Amino acid sequence: MKNQDFKRRKVLKDSLIIVGRLGVFGTQAFAKTHHQQIQIKQGERMQTRFEKGLKQLQSIDGEAGSKVISSLEDIAPDLGRFIIEFAFGDIYTRGELNLQEREMITLSSLLTAGGCEAQLEVHINAALNVGISKEKIIECFMQCIPYTGFPKVLNAVFVAKKIFEERRK
Secondary structure (H helix, E strand, C coil): CHHHHHHHHHHHHHHHHHHHHHCHHHHHHHHCCHHHCCEEEECCEEEEHHHHHHHHHHHHHHHHHHHHHHHHCCCCHHHHHHHHHHHHHHHCCCCCCCHHHHHHHHHHHHHHHCCCHHHHHHHHHHHHHCCCCHHHHHHHHHHCHHHHCHHHHHHHHHHHHHHHHHHHC
16 A cells, blocks of 8 residues: 555656646647757667657658658648657657557557548558568458448558558569
């Protein structure tokens, strides 16, 4: 009981410290440029969330990820920054899941949401890039049939078919 109370207090204290650094709802942090963001220690050099996320994005998605971010520069550059910092800098770099598990969850989530075929293209490529087999990708989609229905699964399978054919060339 004492140990649980200590852990709860530590989590609360750490959360308050983070909130204090970010300001109300993170507005101070988002107002700064990506180079001034909260920094993550890596060896002797500090790495920003942006740098950490960009490195992760490039290692997973390669050119496709960079194209998505570049396509946002003239219309919604902050959206691209949020994707890099939050999705890839904060979420994809957490330690509990490996990249293959993360991509399988991402594929399932995009399929379930529906209407995300463009994002499915990027993440099917990413899944292949991190070593997930074509068969496993299709099986991941098949597992979704009872929960999302045939139409969403068919859409995802046809996106996968297109990607597999493109990568064969």
